[in-house]
Amino acid sequence: MNSNWKTFLLNQQTLPNDENRVAFADTANISENSIYPLTHLAVLSVTGKDAAKLLQGQITCNVNDISEAKSSLAAMCNPKGRAIATFLLVKKSDEFLLILPVELLETVKKRLQMYVLRSDAKITDSSDEFCLLGLCEPEHAAQTFSTLIQKGIISISFPGLTSRKLLVTNVDSATRIWTEQVDSKGFRTGSSNEWLYLDIISGIPWVTTATSEEFVPQMLNLDKLGGISFNKGCYTGQEIVARTHYLGKSKREMFLAECQTLTRPESNSSIINKDSAEQEVVGKVLLAQLGEKSYKMLIVLQTTDSDYNNLGLQDDMQAQIKLLPFNV
CATH class of the missing domain: 3.30.1360.120 (Probable tRNA modification gtpase trme; domain 1)
Incomplete structure (x- = not known):
């Protein structure tokens, strides 16, 4: 600065x-x-x-x-x-x-x-x-x-x-x-x-040190935000990015969520599905920031045909995560 x-x-x-x-x-x-x-x-x-x-x-x-x-x-x-x-x-x-x-x-x-x-x-x-x-x-x-x-x-x-x-x-x-x-x-x-x-x-997917090299760009919704060209030619990592695009929908996607917790969820923290038998990890935190009454988060989740109705933080079993529509 x-x-x-x-x-x-x-x-x-x-x-x-x-x-x-x-x-x-x-x-x-x-x-x-x-x-x-x-x-x-x-x-x-x-x-x-x-x-x-x-x-x-x-x-x-x-x-x-x-x-x-x-x-x-x-x-x-x-x-x-x-x-x-x-x-x-x-x-x-x-x-x-x-x-x-x-x-x-x-x-x-x-x-x-x-x-x-x-x-x-x-x-x-x-x-x-x-x-x-x-x-x-x-x-x-x-x-x-x-x-x-x-x-x-x-x-x-x-x-x-x-x-x-x-x-x-x-x-x-x-x-x-x-x-x-x-x-x-x-x-x-x-x-x-x-x-x-x-x-x-607004769904702006800033990668940090904690999440660097964790996600394919489509998992961060960069394709929806106009940040990926599929006809520009070769670049480092292009083969994987293109394959994800042409073989269909990415297996993970970015969502907006809010979380009721006393401490800020750390980037790359694990998100679990509390409704699953083994409370399996189904996603990661990309970013989190305190709003008026709760933390708003960008999270990357495994895509599924069914809704996630009971998500939480693996490191905070009391925390409840609710998915929200983007402010766009």
Whole structure:
């Protein structure tokens, strides 16, 4: 994170809860106009005349479809087709930006670097150059990851019933935008955890260190979110991803759920079917974040012809899990 940006946020009476996240005291509900410091996310840039070719051979979306007006979710997979990371791919002029969780930035950077060889491509941690902001304006909903670039500020609209924009800009513009939205327009300040909560109820499948290389992209609903191209050609893991697609429905799928428990369910925690004789493991937790009264979770479950009516956490036998419709 840019040091000047971090200092600015700390001066806004933030409550730092770890190295990469800056939390504000909750003051209102998420239906209000709100602004968020997205310090849990980082930016990896790929530049050079071979940047598009490099990415095309390593990620699930079609890089040729990405423009300054259109961004996309995508995944980078290992040879077994398991998602190492998921990210938002953005284009600015001839530069590609991968917006992804801070904890996986070095992993993705090193993985891409393996395939550069003699290509004219440079991979850079640009987290010090760019600041990430989130805006929530409930009255303006979007349907796709549409992008607008004005005066050096990249604005990516997130699909969903809750209208949100992710802004990518330099520290001077970030501090100006923050001040304008809070002081002049009355936006409330939210936390990066609250933004993650909105990602969860909207079905945005962020992979973390705990879940890296656990799931084929279809298990994360990336195909439904437009993050997989099945006609772009070869990329690492493509054979497995394509086979899953052409042989029929994936045996596992991502769902939104809520859980009544006192502690946050950890990513990659096991989910059991309490109605089965041996209380078998039927899924895993991808992400969880506390909402108003319960934890909202993205979970990956085995698909079945019958409904799951009694799900729980293997490590917390008192916890009850209920499936919910996505906020889209």
